Amino acid sequence: MTRIIAGAAGGIRLDVPGSGTRPTSERVREAMFGSLDSAGAIDDARVLDLYAGSGALALEALSRGASTADLVELGGPAASVATRNADRVARACGDVTARVHRAAVSAYLTRAVGPFDLVFIDPPYDLTDADLAAALALLRPTLSPTALVVVERGKRSVEPDWNAAGLDAVRARTYGDTTVFWAEPHDAPDDAVQPRDESQSR
Numbered sequence: 001m002t003r004i005i006a007g008a009a010g011g012i013r014l015d016v017p018g019s020g021t022r023p024t025s026e027r028v029r030e031a032m033f034g035s036l037d038s039a040g041a042i043d044d045a046r047v048l049d050l051y052a053g054s055g056a057l058a059l060e061a062l063s064r065g066a067s068t069a070d071l072v073e074l075g076g077p078a079a080s081v082a083t084r085n086a087d088r089v090a091r092a093c094g095d096v097t098a099r100v101h102r103a104a105v106s107a108y109l110t111r112a113v114g115p116f117d118l119v120f121i122d123p124p125y126d127l128t129d130a131d132l133a134a135a136l137a138l139l140r141p142t143l144s145p146t147a148l149v150v151v152e153r154g155k156r157s158v159e160p161d162w163n164a165a166g167l168d169a170v171r172a173r174t175y176g177d178t179t180v181f182w183a184e185p186h187d188a189p190d191d192a193v194q195p196r197d198e199s200q201s202r
Helices: 028-037 057-063 076-095 105-111 127-143
Strands: 047-051 068-072 099-102 116-121 143-154 167-175 177-184
Touching: 028 047, 028 057, 028 143, 028 167, 028 177, 047 057, 047 105, 047 127, 057 068, 057 099, 057 116, 068 076, 076 099, 105 127, 116 127, 127 143
Parallel strands: 047 068, 047 116, 068 099, 116 143
Antiparallel strands: 143 177, 167 177
16 A cells, blocks of 8 residues: 655555556655755755656655646556546645646646756666666756756666766665656755755665
8 A cells, every 4th residue: 555654635545557667665755755854955946757656756746845747647547547536635734736638648748838946766676877867958947946856766776867867976876676766957055955964774
């Protein structure tokens, strides 16, 4: 079972696509959002969730105080599931906006306006490093100056090429077989997020 962990929609069950997606485990989401809450990265944030699948990451952020969430998912069945989940969570949260875009990430980012304050990227394992780097480069113009970009990858994956996209690494943490990387724009204020925390296992 996948559910919203905490906040206004805490406990609400989320539908999960039958195949073709890789939902973030509740354990990883709980650890990730504990860190994001501590960093003050969620309250009133404009959230973007790329390769959204069920939408659990963006919708968890909405439940915890984000103001808007845009979920991008190319697969038809997954986009339908994300839409149902977004409607359910938005009703529980009240004055928030959740939009699901059925589109390829590259196509969406070429027309996205932003600015986004918190971006989740949880691509399928078969997405190449080059394709991820290209997506990050397209994402960069849509970010607010204090934005935080969170990328989830298998622990054997290399760190994203932040520099080519005008981003700076902030931290990397490994939870089981998943590594979560954080980055921010090159020109982010010095106190935008906590200092870099090198990869460690839990």
